[in-house]
Amino acid sequence: MAHDTTTADAHAEHEHHELPTVFGFWVYLMTDCIIFGSLFAVFAVLHNQFDGGPTGKELFEISGLALETALLLISSITYGFGMIAAHKGEVKSVMMWLAVTFFLGLGFVFLEVKEFAHMIAEGAGPDRSAFLSAFFTLVSTHGLHVSCGLIWIVTLIVQLAGTTAIPERMMNKLTMLSLFWHFLDIVWICVFTYVYLASMI
Amino acid sequence: MSTDHSAHSESGHGGAGAYAIGFVLAVILTAASFMIVMGHSLSPSGTLMAISVLAAIQVVVHLIFFLHMNTTAEAKWNNNVFLFTLMFVAIFIVGTLFIMDNTAAHMMSR
Incomplete structure (x- = not known):
């Protein structure tokens, strides 16, 4: 690279230009949005097909849902703090915020797996009714995305370890994971509103 | 801008x-x-x-x-792709609900 990007100013100036890799990742997220859209459509069609089995009102607990939602929401802002640190080139701080985000996300996945295991043990598994099939497919697809995000966070922490500056390539990776992580939070807004809260009315 | x-x-x-x-x-x-x-x-x-x-x-x-x-000029293509996706998702969610609701009503499956 001909110009120097080590100073914070030059770096900020550089970040101004939309990078093709980030745009490509944005397009991927939009296709992911279509996957979730179709799963929401399936859930909307099947949400009353209980087949004599348990309903959402009987299965869902608002306290567990509130805790899951809080973990994901807080992990969004901790990742945001990580991005702010990345723009300042503070590698240690970025790694710390990524680790905090990782544990919040891990807590979310743990609670979700616990909830699923509890439901399956009660006989309310995905094979019980069309409603539960649609529920498990939609919510676990989101949970799987969060799990992939966790692997990605660990990967970036390992890549950052021992480095002292954040080159443009690493900044791109952090920006794309930021988009991914915040996108999953948006999907979760729709999940807790239309899957959980709407069933508890 | x-x-x-x-x-x-x-x-x-x-x-x-x-x-x-x-x-x-x-x-x-x-x-x-x-x-x-x-x-x-x-x-x-x-x-x-x-x-x-x-x-x-x-x-x-x-x-x-x-x-x-x-809404900067730089974000134009991001926004275009986003709006297309939004339109696409809206059409198939509303369309799915409309068709499946109609089918259920005609088959008296509810």
Whole structure:
């Protein structure tokens, strides 16, 4: 690279230009949005097909849902703090915020797996009714995305370890994971509103 | 748009302020949704309407403050792809519900 990007100013100036890799990742997220859209459509069609089995009102607990939602929401802002640190080139701080985000996300996945295991043990598994099939497919697809995000966070922490500056390539990776992580939070807004809260009315 | 350089860089990068505003708004909107459902003060259809509006507002808040969507010329293609996806998803969700509802009504399966 001909110009120097080590100073914070030059770096900020550089970040101004939309990078093709980030745009490509944005397009991927939009296709992911279509996957979730179709799963929401399936859930909307099947949400009353209980087949004599348990309903959402009987299965869902608002306290567990509130805790899951809080973990994901807080992990969004901790990742945001990580991005702010990345723009300042503070590698240690970025790694710390990524680790905090990782544990919040891990807590979310743990609670979700616990909830699923509890439901399956009660006989309310995905094979019980069309409603539960649609529920498990939609919510676990989101949970799987969060799990992939966790692997990605660990990967970036390992890549950052021992480095002292954040080159443009690493900044791109952090920006794309930021988009991914915040996108999953948006999907979760729709999940807790239309899957959980709407069933508890 | 190019004259407003500082505002652009602020929204594009998302400073601590932008994240804090977004986070506070998100917490308020989420808490409002939960309280409306737990309070049982509205009718069922009214509750659904209220939490739908709150969810829609929160999605916009996240898009602006966390995903840093903006209306600068640079973000034009991001926005184009986003709007196309939004239209596509809206058509097939509304279309699916319309067709499946109609089918269920005709087959008297409800």
